[in-house]
Amino acid sequence: MSFRLDMTVIEKNTAAIRFAITLHNLTDKALEHWVLHFANSRKLNAASFTGGQLEQQGSYCVFTPNNAPVLAPNSSFYTEFEINTTAFSFHDDGINDAFLSSTIEQTQLVPIPVEVTTVDLGASPVERYTTPLQPAKDINIIPVPALLTPLSGQFTLSAATIIAQADPLAESAIRWLQSELELHFSLQLTLQRNGHVHYQLSEKIERDGYHILIEEDHIWVQASTAAGFTHATASLLQLIPLDADSQNSYSIPMVEITDQPHHNYRGMMLDCARHFHPMVRLKSFINQLARYKFNVFHWHLTDDEGWRIEIDAYPELTSIGAWRGPNEVLEPQYTHLTQRYGGYYSKVEIRELIQYASDRGLTIIPEIDIPGHCRAAIKSLPHLLLDPQDQSQYSGAQNYTDNILSAALPGTYQFIATVLGEVAELFPAPYVHIGGDEVPAGAWEKSDACQTFMAEHNYQQTMELQSHILRFADEILRTKGKRMMGWEEVTKGGEIDNNTVIYSWLSEDAGLASAKKDFDVIMQPAQFTYLDLVQGYSPDEMGVDWAGKLPLDKVYSYHPLANLATNDPIHHKIMGIQGALWCERIDTQQRFDHMIYPRLLALAEVCWSQPNLRHWDDFTARLNGQLQYLNKAGIQYRHCE
Template sequence: MSYRVDFTVISKAEHESRFALTLHNLSDQPVEKWSLHFVINRWIEPTSVLNGQVKQLGSYCVITSEELPLLASNSHFYTEFTMGTAPFTLHDDGIQEAFLVANTSVGFIKPLPVEVTCIDLGQPAIDRFTTKLPPAKALNIIPMPASVTPLSGRFKLTQSTAIASPNALASGAARWLQEELTELLHDDFPIHRDGNIHYQAHPEMAEGAYRLLIEQDNICLQASSKSGFTHATSSLLQLLPANPEHYAAAAYSIPMVDIQDQPHYPYRGMMLDCARHFHSIKRLKHLIAQLARYKFNTFHWHLTDDEGWRIEIDAYPELTRIGAWRGPNEVLLPQFTTINQRYGGYYSKQDAKELIAYASDRGITIIPEIDIPGHCRAAIKSLPELLVDPEDKSQYRSIQNYPDNVLSPALKGTYTFISNVLTEICELFPAPFVHIGGDEVPAGVWTDSEACQNLMDQHGYQDPKELQGHLLRFAEEVLQAKGKQMMGWEEATDGDKVSKKTTIFSWRSENAGLICAQQGYDVVMQPAQFTYLDLAQGYSADEKGVDWAGKLPLDDVYQYRPLAELAPEDPAHQQIIGIQTALWCELVNNQSRFEYMIYPRLLAISEICWSNPQQRNWDDFKARLNGQLKYLDKAGINYRHCE
């Protein structure tokens, strides 16, 4: 590599750190009129730069030097700067990628590759965090069923085994089982009237409850609902041997057992950020199959953000023509990783329909998220004539370091945009819910907009946050007219304009969820400190991930119990409808890292979502997790090893 960047911590305090950056020209040619482009997820204070000048938008930074326009061969450029941050503890906190540009006066950017060395944190090494797993159990179902009664004997799954023609409620679960067994046996697995795997309707059973009875000659999956049949199917699939050594004798051997079970929480979800990095439909299908296997019932699809718009909208083709792509020469500048080229992607409506159908057979509801009014930079840059007020002089910087990512509530175009987009989303997604985000609108927005101030006067609003509530109430009315219920992050309650029919997702802390529950909102608990899978899984510097909400090892995930400190009779408990985990993908841009961040923590979250807290047992879970690792290996999943 002809160019290299070294990045080093040179001083650190509780809330401020200073860094040294050195750019080396290792080539035999000088570089004229150069600029260094790199990404880092913290704000560089421009006035603190020792040499050169820095411009930053989001995570994308450009350093130039008018004092040193020529970077000579075998020389280097050195600078220092300060970031208002607690001391870094992870290598992922450092510079992720960089490229060099020569002759910056030329309009088209032609990146020159730059090697980025691992950040020197100036701290002693910390041993890798481990979790010792006891021997696997005879039955290793996750999440733990309410009742498991082992029976004497085994059912042999042979080439003569078939699924009996299912009832309508079980048709999706039967297709799922058929697909899994076809893949397992490398042969088409039949469904016909005389099969010995029976889906049986039992109307007296509760929603989501199931019974799985495996006898010597028959398997019975009993439920009263579509969800119950998928739950029974997931338990059956977990009882199949992970290693097919029995197939050499023309049979898989499954333990005979009687399982009776039902979920503790009705909502059990995972949110995936596909805006920061695009994830293919193939990757999403594989994830949804695992969510179903571990009895989740919701896939929350984060489709839009500052760094990308990922869903096709017929009314505004610019959203995907412009907003789905970023790069050095794109309207959206590079962010996070893959910064030296055009990067992105989007889902066509046909892609979405395909994924919805796939998820439906597995009992997974897909809830789309269109984030408003913040996190809208991709939309604003795609549709400036509709969404930009040139008279707005407000100054703000979002937590992700953008000064231009919030919709204006004073523009007619904003309401046209929201109405048209949400109408198409409602038509595309059959789920009864649509998530509208509503988070992280920064202070300072709308304060220096004459049109926004006039709108506040018109409605008697005293606080700019009421403008956010004004917009979100409009979105809620659009959704209600389409027969949909609105969901949002906890900040959706800011301005006190949305109805109590809005379901709130609490992410900043558990206490934030408690406050919303006490106000009468239904709440899905998603506190970052216990559920965010982008957090590092240990304490050593080479752990992948971030730590803004702390580290999150497997052990801590399993211990989470919503509102555990409240008395059992406290009415706030009744407002908690479930738990959701999340993977934010600023640094997740490939399958290997994707899986490493999710597994095995996803299995722990499945149990805290499903099982009664009084039933949970950490040592028992670890043994069952050990029994699940053979399946993860067979599935080729790059999970983080516990030991």
Template sequence: MSYRLDLTVIDKSKQVSRFALTLHNLSDKPLYNWSLHFTIARWISANSLSIGKLSQLGSYCILTPDNASPLAPNSHFYTEFNIGTKPFTLHDDSIIDAFLNTSSGNTPIHPIPVEITTIDLDQPATEHVSSPLPPAKAVSLIPAPDSLTRLQGEFRLNQHTAITTPPEAAVGSTRWLQTEMNKLLHEDLPIKEQGNITYQLHENMAEGAYHLLIEPDHIWLQAGSASGFVHASSSLLQLIPAMPSHQADAAYILPMVEIQDQPHYAHRGMMLDCARHFHPVKRLKNLLDQLARYKFNTFHWHLTDDEGWRIEIDAFPELTEIGAWRGPNEMLKPQFTTISQQYGGYYSKQEIRELIAYASDRGITIIPEIDIPGHCRAAIKSLPALLVDPDDHSEYRSIQGYPDNILSPALPGTYTFIAKVLEEVCELFPAPYIHIGGDEVPQGVWTDSQACQAMMEQYGYREHSELQGHILRFAEECLQAKGRRMMGWEEAAKGDKLSTKAIIFSWLSEEAGQVCADKGHDVILQPAQHTYLDLAQSDAADEPGVDWAGRLPLEQVYNYRPFSSLENDDPAHQHVLGIQGGLWCELVNSQSRLEFMLYPRLLAIAELGWTPPEKRNWNDFRARLHGQMPYLDRAGINYRHCEAPSSAESI
């Protein structure tokens, strides 16, 4: 590599740190007319640079020297600057990606690669801490079932096994079971009039509940709903060992058990951000397989944001022609990683339909999120004639560093855009809920817009947050007309314009969920301090992730107790629909990184949603997690390893 970039902490206080940035020319040629392009997740104080000029948009920075002097061979450029946040503690806080540019004027950028060294954090090294797992339990179901009885005997699963023709409610789960069995047996598990795996409909059983009985010659899966059959199937799949026995027929030996089980919460969700980094359909299907295996029933699909629009909309093809792509020569400038080339992607309507059907067989509802009125830069840049008010001179900067990412409540185009997009989203997704974001609208927005001021006077609004509420109320009315119920992040309740039918997700803290529940809203609890899986998992500097809400080790996830400060008879408990984990993907751009951030913490969240708090036990969970590791290994999942002894324990 001919060029190298170093970043070093040279001074730090509680809220401001000073950094030294050094660009080395390691080549034997001078570098003329250069600028350094790089991404960093923090906001640099441009006027604090000791040498050079800097512009920043989101995470994307362009640094140019003060003069046109070339960077000589075997020399370096040095500057210092401030960042006004708490001191960096993770390597991932540093520069994410970089390249050099020597193009001038309006000519296309031709990036020149730059090697980035690991940041010097000016702090003592912290070792990774992990504690040995207890011996694996012989039956290691996650989440823990309500009742499990070990019986004497075993069932041999092999090529002679067949499924009895299922009832209609079990058709989807049967397809899923067949798909998973094919991976093990390398042939289809047939459906016969009389098989030895039988799904039985018991209509008196509660939604999601199931009864699983494994006998020496038969497996019985009983439920009163399609979801119950999926949950029975997931338990059956977990009981299959990672490897077949060494018998001639290569049978998988299943223990004889009887399980009675049902979910604690109705909503057991996982949110994935596909806007910051695009995750292909194959990756999503793999995730859906694991969500079903661990009895999640909701996939919250974050499809739009400042950095990318990922869903095909027929009314506005520009959203994916322009808004799905970013790069040095694109309308959307680079962000985060892969900044030296065009990057992006989107999901066609046909791909979305196929994914919905795939999820449905696995008992999972896909809830799309179209984020408004903030986080809309990709849409605004795609549709400027519709969504830009040239007379709005308001100055603001969103928390992610954008000055131009908020829809205007005074533009007719805003409502045209929302109505048409939500209409197509409702036609595409059968889910009874649509998530509309509603978060992180910054101070200063709409303050220097004559049209917005006139609108506030017209409606008697006193606070600018009421303009946000005005937009969201319109969106809620659009969804209600389509028979859908609105979901939104906790800020969506600002302005008091939504009906109490809107479901609120608390993310900054659990307290916001309590406030909304007290107002009559149903809530989904997704507090960052317990459920945000983009948070680093230990104090080690090289631990992948972020730390704005602290660290999130596995034990901290597992020990979350929703509304634990409230009395058991507090009415707020009745408004908790469930729990959800989330993975924001500013730094997650590969299958390997996604899996490392998810596993094994995803399994802990599975148990939070399914198993009542009084029946959860941390040490027992760790023993069952140990029992899950052979499956994770067989599936090739890049989970974050825990130390584990090798012996096994009977239940």
């Protein structure tokens, strides 16, 4: 690499940290009229930069040196600046990517690659956080079943094993069983009228629960719902040893299991806007969610950094909004700064994924984030969504100054009605999530159109404009037979219908407050469920730490509603639990796997199992038994020890 960028902590104060950046020219040629482009997710103090000017939009920073200096051969340029933050603890907090450009006779940016070194934190190294595991058990099902009774003997699974024809409710589960047996065990089991593996419909089984009895010559699976058969299959798959006894035969321990979920809603959210995840990754992830008995995949499809869903009425959303880069309408963000980066999911692909998930017992809930986090949409459809007279000054959590829909533009409502209409038609789920989070203070305040709109509707606070937009979205969804969902902020700024489902992410208390207002609630407290949080204290840990550290044992320690009396009626307003992976820093399969596994397995047990059945040492023993599967599946999980 011909250029190198170093970042060093040089001073730590209570309210701010001072950094130095050194840009090295390692070539024998001078670079004239240069500009430095780099990515850092923190809000940098632009006024504090020495020797030049900084502009920042999101994570994308552009530094222009004063007086157009020449970067001479084998020389360097030095600048200092501040960030109003507590001390950095992790290398991920540094500069993620960078490039140079020259302004000489160029109509487009021609990126010059720059090597970015690991930030010097100016701190003593911290040992990696480890999680000692207990020895694996003979039976290692996760999440732990309600009742499991080991029996004496084994059932031999081989290519000669036949699955008996079953009730139509079991067909998807049987197809999944056949698929997994072929993928992981090279077994192709046939389906015949009589067989050894029996899926039986039983109205005696609790909804979405199941019963398994494994005998020497037969396996009996009973459930009353399609979901119950899927959950039974997940447990059955975990009973199969990964190593063949001989000639592709596998000894399954004889056992009797009776099981049912503790929480009806067991979800996992994936952010596909900040970084694009290909379909093969999504399918693999959904397959793992099914294995560990999740039943909802919450698909975050739109945000400031990218629009990922095909909308027929607005092709610009994907031709423009799905892509970012040095010469795109959307600037580069986070990583891949020198490239045209992005992607989107066609409706054909989405329908395929919906069916794939459904076959594994999962419902896909789409999220279209409004009225904030809309920069990709606004940049794609400025003729519809941009208010050029809006002089409002704001900066949101991700450092954007132009990402909020205007409540006063007719185009906003045309856009919402059209997009939600197509989304509702595409997704069979009874819900659509509309975001509703992180609209910053200052939005709409200096828009003459919005101020007039407020006066016409007798609104006193600008946040009432958010509620106005969300009530419109709710009306559209109702006409399509859908129920609106949103982050906890949707309850701020005015009345919305309490048929809306609230996702509580800042804390459990926020969720309980919504439940007391008669909203149904999904608990998703970041401190226990955000898998983008770092997993330890050493500087090389991947992730963010705004909500603290989240090692495996802390995920497992989460006991939802632990301080709520068992007879409190609020329990009936809590639909379930959800985890999340926000992907500002998740751009590779390796990072994806490292952040999710094995914490996903701990979260699965939090969602599914009765609290009195959860014991840490027992879990780590069963987790130890699951690692062989994760290895065979090629999952690059964070090692515990």
